[in-house]
Amino acid sequence: MSEGNGQTGAAGTTALHGVKVLDLTQFEAGTSCTEALAWLGADVIKVENPAGGEQGRRSSADRPDQDSWYFMVLNANKRSITLNLKEERGKAMLREMIGQADIFIENFAPGVIDRLGFSYDAVRALNPRIIYAQVKGFGPGSAYENYLSFDMIGQATGGAMSITGEPGGRPLKPGPTIGDTGAGLHCAIGILGALYQRQATGEGQKVFVAMQDSTVNLSRIAFAAQLIHKKPAERSGNQVNIGTTAPSEVYKANGDGPNDYVYVYGSRASSVHWHRLLDVIGRPDLKDDPRFATPEARRDHVDDVNALIADWMKDHDKYDAMRILGEAGVPAGAVLDTQEITDDPGMRQREMIVELDHPERGRFTMPGWPVKLSESHVPVQPAPLLGADNGDVYGGWLGLSGEELAALKNDGVI
Amino acid sequence: MSEGNGQTGAAGTTALHGVKVLDLTQFEAGTSCTEALAWLGADVIKVENPAGGEQGRRSSADRPDQDSWYFMVLNANKRSITLNLKEERGKAMLREMIGQADIFIENFAPGVIDRLGFSYDAVRALNPRIIYAQVKGFGPGSAYENYLSFDMIGQATGGAMSITGEPGGRPLKPGPTIGDTGAGLHCAIGILGALYQRQATGEGQKVFVAMQDSTVNLSRIAFAAQLIHKKPAERSGNQVNIGTTAPSEVYKANGDGPNDYVYVYGSRASSVHWHRLLDVIGRPDLKDDPRFATPEARRDHVDDVNALIADWMKDHDKYDAMRILGEAGVPAGAVLDTQEITDDPGMRQREMIVELDHPERGRFTMPGWPVKLSESHVPVQPAPLLGADNGDVYGGWLGLSGEELAALKNDGVI
Numbered sequence: 001m002s003e004g005n006g007q008t009g010a011a012g013t014t015a016l017h018g019v020k021v022l023d024l025t026q027f028e029a030g031t032s033c034t035e036a037l038a039w040l041g042a043d044v045i046k047v048e049n050p051a052g053g054e055q056g057r058r059s060s061a062d063r064p065d066q067d068s069w070y071f072m073v074l075n076a077n078k079r080s081i082t083l084n085l086k087e088e089r090g091k092a093m094l095r096e097m098i099g100q101a102d103i104f105i106e107n108f109a110p111g112v113i114d115r116l117g118f119s120y121d122a123v124r125a126l127n128p129r130i131i132y133a134q135v136k137g138f139g140p141g142s143a144y145e146n147y148l149s150f151d152m153i154g155q156a157t158g159g160a161m162s163i164t165g166e167p168g169g170r171p172l173k174p175g176p177t178i179g180d181t182g183a184g185l186h187c188a189i190g191i192l193g194a195l196y197q198r199q200a201t202g203e204g205q206k207v208f209v210a211m212q213d214s215t216v217n218l219s220r221i222a223f224a225a226q227l228i229h230k231k232p233a234e235r236s237g238n239q240v241n242i243g244t245t246a247p248s249e250v251y252k253a254n255g256d257g258p259n260d261y262v263y264v265y266g267s268r269a270s271s272v273h274w275h276r277l278l279d280v281i282g283r284p285d286l287k288d289d290p291r292f293a294t295p296e297a298r299r300d301h302v303d304d305v306n307a308l309i310a311d312w313m314k315d316h317d318k319y320d321a322m323r324i325l326g327e328a329g330v331p332a333g334a335v336l337d338t339q340e341i342t343d344d345p346g347m348r349q350r351e352m353i354v355e356l357d358h359p360e361r362g363r364f365t366m367p368g369w370p371v372k373l374s375e376s377h378v379p380v381q382p383a384p385l386l387g388a389d390n391g392d393v394y395g396g397w398l399g400l401s402g403e404e405l406a407a408l409k410n411d412g413v414i
Numbered sequence: 415m416s417e418g419n420g421q422t423g424a425a426g427t428t429a430l431h432g433v434k435v436l437d438l439t440q441f442e443a444g445t446s447c448t449e450a451l452a453w454l455g456a457d458v459i460k461v462e463n464p465a466g467g468e469q470g471r472r473s474s475a476d477r478p479d480q481d482s483w484y485f486m487v488l489n490a491n492k493r494s495i496t497l498n499l500k501e502e503r504g505k506a507m508l509r510e511m512i513g514q515a516d517i518f519i520e521n522f523a524p525g526v527i528d529r530l531g532f533s534y535d536a537v538r539a540l541n542p543r544i545i546y547a548q549v550k551g552f553g554p555g556s557a558y559e560n561y562l563s564f565d566m567i568g569q570a571t572g573g574a575m576s577i578t579g580e581p582g583g584r585p586l587k588p589g590p591t592i593g594d595t596g597a598g599l600h601c602a603i604g605i606l607g608a609l610y611q612r613q614a615t616g617e618g619q620k621v622f623v624a625m626q627d628s629t630v631n632l633s634r635i636a637f638a639a640q641l642i643h644k645k646p647a648e649r650s651g652n653q654v655n656i657g658t659t660a661p662s663e664v665y666k667a668n669g670d671g672p673n674d675y676v677y678v679y680g681s682r683a684s685s686v687h688w689h690r691l692l693d694v695i696g697r698p699d700l701k702d703d704p705r706f707a708t709p710e711a712r713r714d715h716v717d718d719v720n721a722l723i724a725d726w727m728k729d730h731d732k733y734d735a736m737r738i739l740g741e742a743g744v745p746a747g748a749v750l751d752t753q754e755i756t757d758d759p760g761m762r763q764r765e766m767i768v769e770l771d772h773p774e775r776g777r778f779t780m781p782g783w784p785v786k787l788s789e790s791h792v793p794v795q796p797a798p799l800l801g802a803d804n805g806d807v808y809g810g811w812l813g814l815s816g817e818e819l820a821a822l823k824n825d826g827v828i
Contacts, residue, residue, distance in 0.1 A: 013611070013614070013615070014611070015607035015608060015610055015611040016607060016610060016611075017611075017614070019610075028635070036603055040603070040607040041607075055681075055683050058683075059682060059683050060642075061642050061656060061658040061682070062642045068638070069638040069639075069641035069642055070635065070638045070656065072638065072641075073634045073635070073637055073638045073641075074634070138760075139760065139761075139764050139766065139784075139786070140760075140763075140764055140786075141759070141760035141763040141764050142758075142760035142761075143737075143760060144736070144740055145760075146740075147736075147740035147741075147745075147746075148687075148740070148743060148744070148745045149745060149747070150679050150681070150745050151654070152652070152654065152662070152677050152679055152747065153677060153679065153745050153746065153747035154747070155677075155747075156664070156675075156676070156677040156747030156748060156749045156750070157747045157748060157749075157750050157755075158750070158755070159590075159750055159751065159752050159755050160588070160589060160590045161664070161673075161675075161677070161749045162589075162672075162673045162749055162750060162751040162752065163589030163590070163752075164578065164586065164587075164588050164589040164590075165586065165589075166586070168672075170664060170666075170675065171652075171664055171672075171673055171675050171749045172578065172579065172580070172586065172651065172652060173578075173651075173652045173664075173677070174574070174578050174588030174589065174590060174592070175574060175575075175576075175577030175578040175579075175588065175633065175636060175647075175649070175650075175655060176573075176574045176577070176578075176588060176592055176596075176629070176632040176633040176636075177632065177633075177634075177635050177655070178588070178590055178592055178596075178632055180635075181631065181632050181634070182590075182592075182596075182599075182632065185596075185599045185600065185603065186599065186784055186785050187785070188603050189450055189454070189599065189602050189603055189606065189785055190785040190786075190787055192603065192606035192607060192609075192610065193429035193430060193454040193455075193606060193785075193787065193790065194429060194787060194789075194790070195606075195610055196429055196430060196433075196606065196609055196610060196613075197427070197428070197429040197430075197431075197787075197789065197790060199610075199613055200427070200431070201427070201789070203789065205787055205788045205789035205790070206787070206788040207785065207786070207787055207788075208785075208786040208788075209784055209785055209786070210766075210784065213761075213764075213766045213784035214784045214785075215590070216755060216761075216766060216781050216784065217595065217781060217783070217784045218590040218591065218592055218595050218596065219589065219590040219591075219752075220487045220488070220591075220595070220780075220781050221442070221484065221487070221591050221594075222589060222590075222752050223487055223752050223756070223780055223781050224482070224483040224484045224486070224487045224780075225483075225752075226752045226753060226756070227483035227486075227487075227778060227779075227780070228474075228475050228476045228483055231753070232673075232751035232752045232753040232754070233589075233751065233752045234672070235589070235672070236589075237586065237587075238566070238585075238586060238587045240565070240566065241589060241591070242475060242484065244475040248566070250570070250575070250584060250585055250587075252584075258576075258582075258585075258648070258649070259575075259576045259585055259646075261570075261575075261584065261585050262570070263566050263567060263569075263570040263575070263587070265564050265566055265567065267469075267564070268473060268475070269469050269473050273562075322558070322561075323557070326558055326560075326561035326562070327561075329562060330562070331561075331562045331563060331564050331567050332561075332567065333563070333566065333567035333568070333569075333570030333571045334570060334571060335570045335571075335575045335576055335585045336570070336571050336572070336573055336576060337573065337576040337646035337647065338573050338576065338577075338633075338636050338637050338639075338640045338646045338647045339640060339645070339646040340646070341571075341572070341573050341630060342637070342640070344556075345555070346552075346553065346554075346555035346556035346557060346559075347553075347556075347627075347630075349554075349555040350553050350554055350555050350627075352553065352624075352627045352630060364641060365641075366634075366637055366638075366641070367630050367631060367634050367637050369631070370553075370600055370623055370624065370627035370628045370630065370631045371600050371601070371603055371604040371607075371621065371622075371623055371628075372553070372554075372604075372621070372622040372623070373604055373607065373608060373611075373619055373620070373621055374534075374619045374620040374621075374622075375608075375611065375615070375617070375619040376607065376608070376611060376619070
């Protein structure tokens with residue numbers, strides 16, 4: 001563990017081998033970014049306050065005395081050190097580490113990092129090669145620039161909630177945390193682009209992502225819908241944003257569960273999927289029916305389209321239906337819940353779901369990393385306990401002895 | 415335009431300056447990936463079939479004779495060449511270009527690229543430095559590996575729909591296209607990691623992302639919820655997945671519009687936001703009320719929490735409410751629609767919304783790129799017309815003359 005997060009790549013190394021990240025992130029928007037970097041093999045050092053760590057660590061609903069599951073799924077393969085940034089000695093230690101780091105990242109509330117003395121200008125003065133990354137709720141020039149933000153605030157102001165929900169119903173928050181992790185993924189892209197550029201220029205730079213803005217990017221098809229229909233994109237239930245496709249809906253499958261549904265889609269680019277679907281449901285006679293002859297005609301007769309599929313679907317369980325439709329070349333997806341995904345053998349096989357042992361929580365199962373690189377493999381390791389790597393990191397980076405560390409701890413600096 | 419996509423960075427260059435991308439993507443999951451690369455300054459060459467281009471290009475609902483708005487918002491700052499990959503001469507030309515490219519990316523239906531003769535092994539044999547990227551619906555080992563996928567199929571099978579919707583209601587598709595663009599963003603992260611690794615190893619590698627898997631990553635907090643509650647994560651309306659927070663809801667603001675709502679959130683980490691909120695709504699007397707004294711108590715009295723806020727909200731328009739709450743340090747977000755975002759001056763100022771002139775469509779407005787790099791600035795340019803860059807690219811990469819190109823066009827090769 002002395003030089004990284006325990007990775008052992010198939011080719012003996014990893015994509016970001018040797019890249020050192022000072023990770024001052026908290027909750028999700030920042031931690032999801034550094035999680036991506038850790039899973040590419042970077043050495044991600046979480047810098048946490050000694051009084052309980054970053055705010056997401058101890059937000060457990062089930063066991064307030066232990067690290068939260070929320071923290072666990074966002075901080076695998078990182079190392080943790082404690083550091084009191086309100087202490088002058090703590091600031092000095094961080095400054096010394098900044099001189100040796102490749103990446104510095106934070107997502108505190110607006111203005112906090114500047115008040116701590118670690119603005120971009122201050123950090124760059126210590127290390128012009130450093131890449132300085134920030135995730136905030138709102139971007140420069142926004143009327144909301146100084147406001148707090150969390151996932152759902154990014155989703156509300158970035159357009160996601162205006163396009164999620166039933167037609168005529170209230171706005172709904174998408175379940176996936178695209179305001180947070182969406183921003184984190186965008187930030188990772190910016191950091192990696194800056195790392196590449198640094199190889200040519202020798203200089204670092206600042207990377208900035210607003211949660212509102214990254215939500216807009218994930219909602220961009222709704223902006224295409226607005227260009228088509230010349231009005232704001234609307235909530236359309238399960239229909240695609242552009243709203244011109246049928247089928248494009250979930251259908252109730254056989255079963256009593258809340259997720260016994262299958263999404264069936266037919267591209268508006270042609271009638272190929274539709275014809276395959278008619279064969280599956282035993283209605284090839286309808287291929288020439290003028291109600292369904294073109295994508296436009298099917299959209300105009302969406303209720304008839306839905307009735308045909310619903311009638312077939314009700315007699316199949318969702319797995320059978322997906323298999324039959326999938327084998328026939330019809331785009332179809334069973335609505336899977338988190339447990340069904342957790343239990344999927346293929347998910348386990350490709351380490352998209354992994355089982356880990358945590359020193360306090362014991363054995364548990366969580367999602368791994370979806371980006372598969374043929375020459376960079378990082379086995380998932382559980383999130384670190386608070387300050388678990390003080391000895392290694394402060395010893396290695398700053399040459400501090402065990403005695404010195406004990407004194408610093410005693411003084412509340414680490 | 416001879417060496418890239420017209421970028422002019424503040425520092426005279428861009429993050430991915432000189433990086434050459436052979437972009438065989440279509441629709442959104444792949445195009446959103448190469449859009450990110452283009453906005454980092456890579457030279458992205460769309461390789462499209464001469465008969466109408468990639469499938470997303472001519473899927474217009476409003477003007478079937480023109481490039482679609484859907485295409486437009488996903489293919490800015492790219493170049494386009496036509497190439498018939500079913501012709502042996504077309505294959506030979508692509509092979510020659512592969513020798514000169516840094517990145518090869520495709521998201522055809524499963525098996526198509528292999529049948530065309532451009533599997534990873536085949537491409538790698540032509541250029542061992544190339545990074546070969548694929549986005550598919552499902553990963554290796556999945557029972558669904560050979561099935562077609564679109565955005566909503568990734569969302570259904572990746573858990574997103576099981577956690578979106580009203581409690582007790584049917585599964586709903588999040589409006590943002592996280593199955594598609596979510597996969598594209600993950601793929602961009604993988605490509606950039608592989609580019610960085612190549613600087614050390616001199617070798618390329620394969621990058622693979624399944625839409626189902628990247629949706630799981632964006633839904634990972636629901637997997638934490640499952641660990642807490644020991645059952646599959648459920649649909650919870652606007653409440654956060656973990657389901658332990660109040661307030662965590664949209665409230666109806668003054669106004670008649672479908673999006674006259676404001677999301678108000680109070681972190682479960684403390685009572686700080688809640689106390690600020692009570693001050694804003696003129697009820698500081700409730701700070702000591704046992705119904706609201708702790709995050710757990712507020713959650714147990716969520717209906718009372720909601721009633722208090724709803725009563726205040728109904729007298730404020732959403733912009734005023736967000737301003738008042740935001741200034742007071744309460745996390746709050748007006749539910750904004752695509753037009754409101756389009757009209758936001760701050761969005762325009764930071765080029766998150768841009769106005770462009772397209773040769774066929776004329777002047778229009780679309781979202782730009784949310785990742786802001788201080789030393790890499792790529793002004794947004796409209797998506798290319800089909801084959802617009804045949805002359806420049808085939809002339810520059812393959813040394814073909816105008817006469818040779820005319821002959822190839824005549825033969826249906828380009």
